[in-house]
Structure formats: structure tokens, C-alpha cells
Amino acid sequence: MKYFVTVNGNTLEVSVVERLGRLRVTLGGQPLDFSYEEADQLGQVVLFSEGRSYGVSIEGGDTEVDVKLAGYLYDIQLEDERERAAHAAERAATGGGGPVKSVMPGVVVSLCVEEGQTVEAGQPLLILEAMKMQNEIDAPQAGIVKAVHIVEGQAVAAGEKLLTLAAEPD
């Protein structure tokens, strides 16, 4: 199976094939000297690669994975070929816009924009309170507010859609 793996803003192609219990991994088309042993059921994994051993921790789901290695966190997004095609189609349809999701659980204190409004990149969209801090959630890009999915006073979970932006037509 081939995966498109995004880490630190770079997308790498990784293929994983398991044949008779043996793992073959290629990175960018090149075979990788790599072994992967689960140390427990919680996510501790021992990697061996190019003569070195790494005690890492891996958690997440199919598309979002956290790999913790030597004190660092690699925040990783994964797509297989089908998902990659679907995401590309979705991006084309929304004209480069997309949902603005909550990155943390909190309560919407106030909404600063309404549907149909044009916003600039960095413009505050709403104020989210979490752990007694009020956090301004800013527009990641310029565009038009296509939909508002929340109301003032609403509690939201991490990952919940707050607004959908569409790119501004030229």
C-alpha cells in the first residue's frame, strides 16, 4: 500500500508491503532498512533503521498520527491514493477554502463574522474560551464565510468544524 505522508510541511511517499510477516518499506521509492516492533499495546514501538535503534511512541488514527521520537513530536498526516484524490477534488470544489476546525475543546464566547462576509487572512473569526483563556481564532486565509456551524455560547470539541471558508472569487 502506498501512502502520502505529510510531516513538517513536506509530503513523502511511503509504501508498505508485508509478505509472509516480513515488512518492506520504501521511502520516496528507495528501499529503507527498517524494522518495527511493538513494545506494548499502548504505542511504544522499537524501530531499527540503518544500524540504529529508536524507542518511539506512536498514537493516532488512520489519517492523523503523532510520532514521538527523542523528545520531539512529529505531527503527521497520512493519505492513501484514494483519499489523496478525494481531497484534491474537494479542494478544487471549494476553491482552496475549507473548514476551520477547533484545535481545542472550549466554549464559543463570541462570533465576530457572519455568513457571506468577506474576511482577510488573520482577521478574527471568533473567540473561543478554553482553560479560562480567551483565544482569538483567526482566518487562515482570505475568503468568504460560506457557512457558520456554531452559535455563541456553544461548547465545541477539538476537531469540530466552526466555520467553512471559500476562497474569494476574482
Add this chain to the structure above:
Amino acid sequence: MFTRILIANRGEIALRIIRTAREMGVECVSIYSRADQSSLHTRMAHVAVPLGDGPPATTYLDMDKVIAAAQETGAQAIHPGYGFLAENAEFARRVSAAGLAWIGPPPQAIEAMGDKITSRQAMERAGVPIVPGTEEPLEGPEEAAVIAERIGYPIALKASAGGGGKGIRVVERVADLDGAFRTASGEALGAFGDGRLYVEKYLGHARHIEIQVLFDSQGNGVHLGERECSIQRRHQKLVEECPSVVIDDDLRARMGEVALRAGSSVNYAGAGTVEFLFEDGDFYFLEMNTRLQVEHPVTEMVTGVDLVREQLRVAAGEPLGFTQADLKFNGHAIEVRINAEDPAHGFLPSTGRLSNLRLPSGPWVRLDSAMYRGLEVGTTYDPMLAKVIVWGPDRERAIARMERALEELNVGGVRTGAPAALAVLRSAGFRAGDFDTHYLENLDLHAPAEWEGLAAAAAAVFRHKRAHRRALATTSANRDPWLARSRREWSDHARRTARREMPDA
């Protein structure tokens, strides 16, 4: 000395206090909310008193319940830790009125320092240097604009009743003043029940340096040197060290003398911290924290003084028994706070259930932690889970030791700020001692490119194995009627296991 005390707190600080108390032969009473019933401070105490279900307001902040818990269990004194009721003068008064000793400064000292505006006025009278700005609460954004014009932008809007970085906004230009005033005031109102703000000149490249002081109730006071706390995110400290590279013996003595003057002017007793902004060799009083600080361990590591022990002794009426000349500063200590937060997304809170813990240890590594596998990290309480503290004979070796300790640390289930701290420790500016309170904002927090490929391969194999497990779990149940029953049992088990591993399933 007391034979039993109540600790009106939770988390790592409750454990910190329990540890010293046990060493002194003093028994400890913990209080806990329903959510904390299996927490470590509940388990490590001699007696644990439940305060019921509910938010902090009806548990840890409920003065009646806390005092009743102390009386029912025969505790003679209450230690408030930090946060919660630690800087609440009314609580301190009620503790004393109930015939219990208060392990903290006198209520009048808490009051004098608790309001940032009255404390500024008091410090000005005592001849302590302060940052230019207002002392009176502002009427509104218009008044802020007038004062900002006089002292010059950028300015900082701050909550009169504030602390912990809440209700603070930096304003660069007049156009942003209205919005900043509104959010800061709203935040202050929500956090402290008081939306009043004051304005100060914002120092552009200041360091945050604070002095630890200790007074007994006979009026003797000593300072225990400085803590460098400039590495901050969202106005909250992340990395602290002692000593600071910019403070020499002469400056330390001068700042110590000013800090002691600040404490004496309010008849302070117990442990306290005088915070200063330091810029270009000048220092300005910021505030005095009338409690034990989160970062007190770095002072303990360098001075050998157990600050909690001293707090208990002072509260029991004992004199300090040592003088400034008896205090020696030895080596270098660094602390890193382990908060449940996401450095990749502006240090916003991260929640989840702790799993997969690997804790640092070894020579000269101290871990003050409330973490255990299964701990639910929500948004009800402070996101600080633990502190890693190291000591070394010099700064370079302390940094190397902290790097090693953070490499060992793994916290699963939530994201933490530890990788950002590691990036700080490895940055050229930090190593050279050349940084201010904005240092972290401008630092590249990406994990090193060196291991990107390895991490990508590991993530792909992780997904591959998940898919493989899922395929096994679903098809095996239906295949062979003879084996269907045992298969189903196995598959149920597999699904349960899978669900544990995949919180999104």
C-alpha cells in the same frame, strides 16, 4: 511543629508539600473532587477528604468545605499551595479565625500585593522602581489611548486583579486598542470576576527575573537569589533557571535588597517572590506573588533550602535561624514545565487520557509530577501535569542534563510543551544566554528534519498494522461455523483492544 496539616490543593504541588511534610513527621490531609478521586495526592495523603462532585467553585475553592475538612480531621494548619485559595486574603483570615494556622503570609500582605494597582502605589512609596504607567483602573479604551500617547506604544493592558497571564493584551497601535480592551476585560471578568484594567509601558526586550524571599514572623528576612523566567509562551513560563546569566553578584545583592524592602513594607512572613522586569541593566517591580511559586525547585536545587520546610517552620512560629551570609549558591538548575498543550498550534490546551508514560530519571534529575497512566486530562484544571528539574555544576552541564531528561520523557494520550522546551534548550540564543520574554514566539518549533523520513515510515507502518488488525477482526468471525463462537469471542476481544488503542474509533 504541627502534627497534621491539610493541603488545600491538588496535582503536583499537593504531592510536593506532602513529601516534605512526611519527611518532617507531619501527617497530611488531602482534599479532592470526584474527578480527582484516584489522583496521586488523594492516594499519598494520610487522610483524604472528598469534597463532592463539581467544578472548583464547589470543591477546591469552597472555603467552608476546606476549613470543615481541616477541623474534622484534626489538622492544625492549612497549606494552600499555589493557585486556588493561595492568594485569597479572606480565606487566610477565615483559616485563622477557625483556630488553624495559615501556612502563608499575613492576610494584609496578601491584600497589599494582590491588587496590582495598590501594590504599585505601595512599592512606589517604598522606593522600589516600577514600570511607567497608570496606577488607577482605566475608565475605558479612550483613557488608555490618552495614557498610551504619553508613555508611548507599545503598551500592555493588564487585569487589575490578574495573574497567570490572564487578562493581558499587548497593543502596538491605537487602532487595536478597542478590541484588545474588550477581550482583556472580558477575560479578566471571566477569570477573576473583576474586569478592571490598567496600562503599562510595554518593555520590548525585557527579561522576567524574580527574587525568592523568605521572612519569619519575627521580622527576619533573607533572599535566595534570582530565577530567570524569560522563556514564556502566552505570557506563561515554560523554562526557568537559577542563576540568570545576566545577574552578577552585585546585581543580585541589589535586587535582593529591593525585594526584601518590598516584603518588609507589607510585613511579609513566609516564602514569597518579587517579580521584576529586567531590561538593559535596569529592573522594575512587576508584582509580588504571596505564595510558593511553581518554579521554586530551581532555587531549592541551587541553595539546598527546602522552601516548603521553611514555610512550615515559619507558620509554626519558628525563627529562620540563618542569615543571608549563611546562604550559598551552588551550581545551576533548570526547570521545564510539562503542560498538556500543543506547541504546533499556538500552545492551545490538549486533552485526553494519559497512557504510555516513560518518565525521566537518573543523576540530578527531579520529577515533580502528578501524572499516572489513566489520568484524564480535561479543561477543568490547570494544564500543568509535571515539572522536570535538573541540577548541574554549571549551566552547560545543566542544559545537557535537561536535554537528556526530555529525550527520556514520553507522555502519551495528550500533547505536551516538552518538544518546544527542547527546541529552546538547543537553540543558539538560549545557549548564549541571549533571550527575552519574546524569545519563544520567534523560535522554529519544527521537529528536526533529520528524522522526518523515519517518522513518516513509522506512521505508515502504524496505519498498515491498524488496517491489518481491523481486517483480521472483522472477517474471522463469519468464516467457519464450527469456529464461529470462539472466533466471535476473540474478535470481541480484538475490537475492545482496538477501541482502547484508537480513541477515534
